[in-house]
Amino acid sequence: MDGEPRERLWRAIAAAAEVPGRRESWAQAVCLACVDTLEQVDAAILALRGSARSEEVLGASDQWAAKLAELQYTVGEGPGVEAFEGGSPVLVPDLSVEQVRWPGFADAALALGVAAVFAFPFQFGAIKFGTLELVRRRPGGLASAEQRDAALAADLATAALLRQSLEAERAGQDFAPRPVASYQDVNIATGMLAAQLQVTLDDAFARLRAHAFSQDRSVLDVARDVLERLIALDELAE
Template structure:
């Protein structure tokens, strides 16, 4: 246990180095977590902005993990969303028993092979930055030592992100970490739809999500179709 913890701490410490922002450290951390935690099949680090309207994948251990992040964002629910909102870890050792809690997400995630999920907020005080999440293909809780390490890792990741943002601000620069996937196109399409239909941004995002979910597509794909005028804004009026 101590060896695992020390290796994870070294990975996070390397990420915190002044020259590390653009070297894929979040991705390296996710891969390290999968290697070090028994029974954990995937890990991801996401950033959230403007409440829940904008999300970015900072790191994911594989495409499967990234797809689960995108599913949560499309349906607007799931352990990560709940963890971000409440500011506490959300531990789901068996997703099958939580289908009523998150009906849209649970159905899609179970179909994708997710059986257990553990979400930890990246938060310092009132500052909410994102989530650190772990996936399992079989049901079961994290071991006590793994849970402790995951909570500590989330705190350290939050501290690293806050330090990097502060460093960028003091240098007069925007905080632009290296991203695995950006959902900025969703933000753009949301603004376009809100302006066209004269509705609020939250309602516009809800319409994009409803359109995507009803057609079994990701909200990111729908947003890109809106931007490229492959979907008319008036088609989302209802």
């Protein structure tokens, strides 16, 4: 990629620090710019990550991308999870050969129409806090130039997010970018389940996740059923 397409991508990322009141619009713009300027990329996801239980999707180029992000959150594995945990890009040009690597993720993602995923971590020194993920509907890798551009896009997005956080701190405000997909309901349901069953938060979350996987549902949907008392907490005791 060179010339005007690359400049459009960089401008969308650089705009983060200039529009502090519209951070969610910026994240969406980054995802849409990646789809628009990187050849053969059909969708993009920008996610903040902290742990298995802590994640928010700041940007998703479309609902298909948002479903893929929710799938990884539900099963707890996939390219984005691995890129975040390992701190290195995870490039998967053909997901159909990765069933052993991610048994819970690969089949479900393929059923969604995902054929290839390329995940790049947000990292500053030893601090890891998210990923930029590019998705394809057909198998195939990124050209070397596009890999470099995507990695640099992730680095620029990292710098922009850090700048936003610093500016919020200087203004005496909390840094709270508005997500397009929040899993706050999962956190609440996890706390309720942990208190009811007298287990740790991690154990409670694992039970929500296992129930969701067994029912072929997202953990967010299961959590909302718990909050609405459609699922009794005792049902998740085993």
